[in-house]
Amino acid sequence: MSITIDGKELEFTPGQTVYEVAKANGIYIPVLCHHEQLKPVGACRVCVVEVEKARSLIASCAMPAENAMVVHTNTERVLQARKLAVELLMTQGHHNCITCESSGDCVLQDLAYSLGVESPRFPEPAEVKAFEQANEMIVRDMNKCVLCGLCVRACNEIQVNQVLDYTGRGPTAAVGPAFGLLYENSECVFCGECVRVCPVGALFEKQGRFQGRASDLEKVRTTCAYCGVGCQMDINVKNGKIVKITTPREDAPAPNYGSLCIKGRFGYDFEGHADRLTTPLIRKNGELKEASWDEAILYIADKLNTIKQESGPDSIAGLASARVTNEENYLFQKFLRAVIGTNNVDHCARL
Amino acid sequence: MTNSIDDLGESDCFLITGTNTTENHPVIATFIKRAVTQKGAKLILVDPRNIDLAKYATVWLRQKPGTDIAWINGMMNVIITEGLADEKFIAERTENFDALKETVSKYTPEYVEKISGIPAEDLKTAARLYAGAGAAAIVYAMGITQHITGTDNVKSCANLAMLTGNIGRPGTGVNPLRGQNNVQGACDMACLPGNLPAYKKVGEAADRKPFEDAWGVTLPEKPGLTIPKILEGAGKGTVKALYVMGENPMMSDPDITHVAKALKNLDLLVVQDIFLNETTEFADVVLPTASWAEKDGTYTNTERRVQLIRTAVDAPGRSKPDWEVITMLANKLGAGWKYETAWDILTEINKVTASYGGITYDRLKKNSLQWPCPNTEHPGTPILHTAAFTRGKGLFSVCEHIPADELPDDEYPFLMTTGRILYQYHTATMSRRSKGLVSRTPEAFVELNPADAAKLGVSQGDRLEIASRRGAIEVVADVSDRCDEGVVFIPFHYSEAAVNRLTNPVIDPVANIPEYKVSAVKIKRVA
Ligand code: SF4
Ligand code: SF4
Ligand code: SF4
Numbered sequence: 032m033s034i035t036i037d038g039k040e041l042e043f044t045p046g047q048t049v050y051e052v053a054k055a056n057g058i059y060i061p062v063l064c065h066h067e068q069l070k071p072v073g074a075c076r077v078c079v080v081e082v083e084k085a086r087s088l089i090a091s092c093a094m095p096a097e098n099a100m101v102v103h104t105n106t107e108r109v110l111q112a113r114k115l116a117v118e119l120l121m122t123q124g125h126h127n128c129i130t131c132e133s134s135g136d137c138v139l140q141d142l143a144y145s146l147g148v149e150s151p152r153f154p155e156p157a158e159v160k161a162f163e164q165a166n167e168m169i170v171r172d173m174n175k176c177v178l179c180g181l182c183v184r185a186c187n188e189i190q191v192n193q194v195l196d197y198t199g200r201g202p203t204a205a206v207g208p209a210f211g212l213l214y215e216n217s218e219c220v221f222c223g224e225c226v227r228v229c230p231v232g233a234l235f236e237k238q239g240r241f242q243g244r245a246s247d248l249e250k251v252r253t254t255c256a257y258c259g260v261g262c263q264m265d266i267n268v269k270n271g272k273i274v275k276i277t278t279p280r281e282d283a284p285a286p287n288y289g290s291l292c293i294k295g296r297f298g299y300d301f302e303g304h305a306d307r308l309t310t311p312l313i314r315k316n317g318e319l320k321e322a323s324w325d326e327a328i329l330y331i332a333d334k335l336n337t338i339k340q341e342s343g344p345d346s347i348a349g350l351a352s353a354r355v356t357n358e359e360n361y362l363f364q365k366f367l368r369a370v371i372g373t374n375n376v377d378h379c380a381r382l
Numbered sequence: 383m384t385n386s387i388d389d390l391g392e393s394d395c396f397l398i399t400g401t402n403t404t405e406n407h408p409v410i411a412t413f414i415k416r417a418v419t420q421k422g423a424k425l426i427l428v429d430p431r432n433i434d435l436a437k438y439a440t441v442w443l444r445q446k447p448g449t450d451i452a453w454i455n456g457m458m459n460v461i462i463t464e465g466l467a468d469e470k471f472i473a474e475r476t477e478n479f480d481a482l483k484e485t486v487s488k489y490t491p492e493y494v495e496k497i498s499g500i501p502a503e504d505l506k507t508a509a510r511l512y513a514g515a516g517a518a519a520i521v522y523a524m525g526i527t528q529h530i531t532g533t534d535n536v537k538s539c540a541n542l543a544m545l546t547g548n549i550g551r552p553g554t555g556v557n558p559l560r561g562q563n564n565v566q567g568a569c570d571m572a573c574l575p576g577n578l579p580a581y582k583k584v585g586e587a588a589d590r591k592p593f594e595d596a597w598g599v600t601l602p603e604k605p606g607l608t609i610p611k612i613l614e615g616a617g618k619g620t621v622k623a624l625y626v627m628g629e630n631p632m633m634s635d636p637d638i639t640h641v642a643k644a645l646k647n648l649d650l651l652v653v654q655d656i657f658l659n660e661t662t663e664f665a666d667v668v669l670p671t672a673s674w675a676e677k678d679g680t681y682t683n684t685e686r687r688v689q690l691i692r693t694a695v696d697a698p699g700r701s702k703p704d705w706e707v708i709t710m711l712a713n714k715l716g717a718g719w720k721y722e723t724a725w726d727i728l729t730e731i732n733k734v735t736a737s738y739g740g741i742t743y744d745r746l747k748k749n750s751l752q753w754p755c756p757n758t759e760h761p762g763t764p765i766l767h768t769a770a771f772t773r774g775k776g777l778f779s780v781c782e783h784i785p786a787d788e789l790p791d792d793e794y795p796f797l798m799t800t801g802r803i804l805y806q807y808h809t810a811t812m813s814r815r816s817k818g819l820v821s822r823t824p825e826a827f828v829e830l831n832p833a834d835a836a837k838l839g840v841s842q843g844d845r846l847e848i849a850s851r852r853g854a855i856e857v858v859a860d861v862s863d864r865c866d867e868g869v870v871f872i873p874f875h876y877s878e879a880a881v882n883r884l885t886n887p888v889i890d891p892v893a894n895i896p897e898y899k900v901s902a903v904k905i906k907r908v909a
Binding site for chain 2: 166167168188189190191220221222237238251252253254255256257258259260261262263266268271272273284285286287290291292293294295297298299300301302303304306307308309310311312313314319322324327328329330331332334335336338342344345346347348349350351352353354355356357358359360361362363364365366367368369370371372373374375376377378379
């Protein structure tokens with residue numbers, strides 16, 4: 032089976048869409064309401080292409096590839112249609128990039144720029160909506176919502192949390208929890224999948240607000256510190272501080288493919304907490320007092336030596352941790368076995 | 383897990399028991415919910431609580447806590463009686479089937495109903511669903527292991543999988559979900575009293591030899607003490623020094639009044655952690671360490687997948703990664719260790735730990751790997767036991783139902799079970815310092831059935847005192863149908879209402895796991 036896109040003859044497997052075949056072969060077609068983990072709906076018209084012998088332009092994300100189909104992704108007609116689609120999206124609400132958290136990491140901003148939208152030909156709506164920021168984690172700015180429905184589909188199809196839905200029609204159309212509830216008062220479990228897939232700045236992380244945007248942030252790929260699923264995530268850092276935790280919008284790796292839960296996505300702020308220990312402490316006269324590393328290590332080494340001499344190595348025991356790294360656990364048991372000389376080492380696997 | 387998380391998407395049928403997956407392993411739950419809602423997979427849920435997954439269950443069996451061997455034997459009874467067992471698999475891959483058959487013969491659905499409260503017909507439906515599926519996966523967690531019969535509960539799950547040939551293929555398996563991020567790794571790395579890395583035995587000279595050569599020492603051969611025995615030793619004075627790295631036994635261990643006495647009795651208690659906690663109150667020395675975002679290393683997840691963590695920000699003040707602290711101390715005691723980075727340690731692990739042989743830093747930078755992965759050409763192992771079991775043939779174990787150690791009586795009429803909730807984590811030293819998480823569940827609570835609440839004259843939000851033979855705590859009433867009548871649930875995250883003041887310190891004789899899932903309590907309103 033083969034299809035021709037922009038003059039290139041390409042093999043495909045039945046069931047692939049035109050968009051998927053193009054993407055697999057490095058041909059760029061922009062998408063906005065489409066996401067690789069979600070069923071295509073072909074609503075935003077940004078991914079339109081010209082198919083020979085078809086009368087109208089076709090949404091490539093929802094169009095199955097057919098044998099001998101000839102597709103053009105870049106004709107003037109296509110570009111004008113895309114531009115119109117983008118201008119309509121832009122003027123559904125208010126896109127004030129100046130203070131938007133997504134500036135520099137926004138599908139709509141990229142499209143408007145690359146298609147050369149000088150100034151949209153339609154007026155913006157009069158109404159300005161208030162932000163929803165009642166909860167501590169997710170802010171919703173529905174002025175920037177382009178009604179792509181990705182959040183609704185991600186909540187239902189990826190996380191299967193069934194919180195979000197479409198409400199209203201035409202000018203009152205919106206997305207959100209049933210009955211117009213706030214996230215806070217709905218069944219939302221704050222997994223943040225909706226924030227991850229939102230292509231614009233309509234949903235963003237509250238604690239990261241005004242702390243840094245795409246161009247200021249360094250992303251460090253790591254593994255979640257909480258449960259045994261081991262989700263992969265990116266710590267976003269600016270000036271040596273954690274600004275937020277994100278996951279890639281597309282092409283996210285196993286085991287979680289971009290999904291997280293509330294702990295992984297929003298439970299990071301213990302890291303910079305004022306309660307963190309910053310110095311070794313030794314108990315003197317019943318109170319823990321600041322000490323240097325040299326003092327503390329010497330103190331422990333002396334005590335361990337004495338106890339080992341007087342009572343033997345098996346009077347010493349260690350509890351390792353299911354929270355620290357393999358390397359640390361390996362060294363810990365090696366320390367007890369090879370340096371102290373006891374097998375008294377355990378951890379809370381059972382608890 | 384014998385299988386992989388990805389692999390859950392291939393299952394036609396899940397048997398889920400003793401795991402509140404949507405709260406404790408939320409992202410794994412998404413794989414299960416998708417398979418059920420989008421691919422038509424069947425879900426058998428066996429859980430005393432009406433957890434979220436019950437919404438998705440084809441059949442939900444609500445057993446009395448502490449009766450798992452009975453209902454699993456009952457399912458096997460139905461499978462054998464109705465000719466649904468995988469005879470080819472049993473003949474080729476297992477042994478001791480006759481003994482199993484003999485034992486489960488008395489666990490008729492009617493007999494099991496009396497013990498577990500599961501209606502006989504529901505048990506039959508579940509048995510037929512599980513045995514009839516093309517690929518069925520068993521998924522469990524601490525609800526299976528935290529019982530005096532924990533070891534036998536686990537063996538019973540394995541029996542059921544072997545009986546139906548549901549192991550070693552995509553979408554099947556016996557899949558324990560490990561609670562903490564690196565429980566799997568801590569076990570692999572032998573932070574266990576009887577093991578050397580990769581599950582070698584300290585008691586076997588041949589197993590010790592390679593480590594003695596690599597480390598240049600003679601190793602002790604007597605297996606060491608498990609946590610409950612260490613604390614017992616501390617109480618008796620035979621254990622004099624305890625070094626605690628990143629743990630909080632004053633919250634996580636059963637009967638903490640007792641734990642406190644043991645810790646006070648030590649000559650030396652060293653605690654290495656990122657925060658002061660309930661245990662540091664007894665410490666002689668506290669050492670500040672780097673958090674997960676401030677150091678390099680690897681974690682091994684519940685599906686044996688080894689993944690990197692990387693330094694993103696600096697550790698506060700003088701705190702250091704745990705591995706640096708241990709190295710300093712070892713060298714003060716004359717060890718002469720030369721680790722400069724975490725990756726130097728990983729390189730040593732690659733050399734001495736067969737199953738991690740090919741899991742090198744250079745490869746992990748590109749992608750994660752699942753052990754066993756013996757060399758750098760090996761792609762890793764997503765599914766275990768595809769052709770044979772580790773011991774060769776799979777052994778059917780004979781397990782009999784034994785009642786929980788402490789059941790409700792007139793004085794302590796409620797059965798209390800404990801666990802975690804979505805919004806908090808373990809002893810909560812991290813999660814209760816996170817704004818978002820705290821905002822969701824600021825306070826300790828008890829889940830109580832409306833009928834019980836009515837009997838006690840309790841309404842939603844009332845303050846209650848929950849007492850066992852060992853202690854008492856105060857919590858807020860959460861009245862809902864999540865618990866059955868006579869059963870209450872309390873999460874163990876809250877130090878001001880530490881549920882482990884109440885729990886029964888009896889342990890499974892083999893694995894030494896405390897019976898957190900069953901203790902008897904009484905309840906009264908606090909004025
Ligand atoms: S945070 Fe998760 S549960 Fe809540 S609305 Fe978004 S996707 Fe749905
Ligand atoms: S909130 Fe974001 S993801 Fe949801 S419909 Fe609006 S723009 Fe799309
Ligand atoms: S994000 Fe949630 S599910 Fe994933 S590893 Fe962290 S705690 Fe577990």
